[in-house]
Amino acid sequence: MTQALSDAERRDWLKLARTENVGPITFDQLLQRFGTAARALEALPDLAKRGGRNIRLATDAAVDKELADGAALGARLIASCEAAFPSALAALDPPPPILWARGRIEILDRSGVAIVGARVASAAGQRFARGLASELGQAGHVIVSGLARGIDAAAHEGGLPTGTVAVLGGGIDDIYPPEHAGLYARIVEAGCVVSESEPGRTAVARDFPHRNRIISGLSRAVVVVEAELRSGSLITARLAGEQGREVLAVPGSPLDPRAKGTNDLIRQGAALCDGAEDVLRALEGLRSLHEPDRRYDQGPPADPDDALRASVAALLSPTPVSRDELVGATGGPAPAVFAALVELALAGRCELLPGGMVSSS
Known part of the structure; x- marks a missing residue:
């Protein structure tokens, strides 16, 4: 379900998304409960206090600066409820609330295939990734990757003539590695660069899992060309599997550490890829990727009382459990238990995870 936002409403979406402890799941729950970002923002301080702590809302100055910085770069802010938001990404449950995009935004809705792999890649691996991207591009697919050294850069190069999307962990202007400035400029001209981080932000380690979720979310299939056993590319592959995307891996010599991750993916059930025809x-x-029907017009559920909130908090641990388990364990109404979890998340006392799971923070 899409809806048009006014400039003021889009600003509220950004402010809510930038408020501490408001991740994609909490954002989605708040909108389902309050209907609009503006009403959710009004309710946040009280909700967080119920959860046990105060919360710092994003400041108006920070929001205005982010919007001005994005506009200065020629980038566009797209909310997940808007028609311009990529449909494949909107099919995630939940999608990132907002996305900055720079370049040919229209290609974000074409069929995407992610090609990812080792930064310290072999010459043969880079050649394979470049050729695979070229062939898939000629077959009508947009190539998605992360602008990193090695396999990512080769995939972008192969996809440039037909369309490629670079997903950044930092802001839309955070070019890393710096030597990819020329490649970045060509992607902005012929493809698209996207990020859910604010312009000017330099990526840190915790940003890359979020970036990887967008890489797989924009794609119908993810191909891993080379990866060691602890590679971030394997995180992208795992996320793709959780999102219902196809996962393929290029086999390699057991003597090459860069093949251990891909060979292990195949051992775990990933499809073998030795050319574009496999993809x-x-x-x-x-199957088609269908956007969940989110209707942000529900009335607020019954508020949890102090006893229910305390019961929910006491049941949490670092081991993730499902929200449904918590409903059964507390005996409380599901909407009230879910509301209590949002309050605890806003207070930084629990973490809402994909798939309806939750853990203590």
């Missing part, structure tokens, strides 16, 4: 065959059998 195209996998895509033929992939």
Whole structure:
């Protein structure tokens, strides 16, 4: 379900998304409860106090600066409820609330294939990634990757003539590595660069899992070309599997550490990829990605009382459990338990995870 936002409403979405402890799941829950970002922002201080702590809202000055910085770069802010938001990304449950995009935004809605892999990649691996991207591009698919050294850069190069999307961990202007400034400029001209971080932000380690979620979310299939066993590319592959995307891996010599991750993916059930035809065959059998029907017009549920909130908090641990388990364990009404979890999340006392899971912070 899409809706048009006024400038003021889009600003409220950004302010809510930038408020501490408001991740994509909490954002989605707040909108389902209060209907609009403005009403959610009004309620946040009281909700966080119920959870046990005060909360710092994003400041108006910070929001205004982010909007001005994005406009100065020629970037566009897209809210997840808007028609311009990529449909594949909107199919995530939940999607990132907002996305900065710079370049040819229209290609974000074309069929995407992610090609990712080792930063310290072999010459053969880079050649394979470049050729695979070129062939898939000629078959009508947009190539998605992360602008990193090695396999990512080769994939972007191969996809440039037909369309490629670079997903950044930092802001939309955070070019890393710096030697990819020329490649970045060409992608802005012929493809698109996206980020959910504010312009001017330099990526840190915790940003890359979020970036990887967007890489897989924009794609119908993810191909891992080279990866060691502890590679971030394997995180992208895992996320793709959780999101219902196809996962393929290029096999390699057991003597090459860069093949251990891809060979292990195949051992775990990923499809083997030795050329574009394998990817195209996998895509033929992939079901359509449907956006969940989110209706942000529900009335607020019954508020949890102090006893229920305390009961929910006491049941949490670092081991994730499902929200439904918590409902059964407390015996409380599901809407009130879910509301208590949002309050605890806003207070930084629990973490709402994909798939309806939750853990203590």
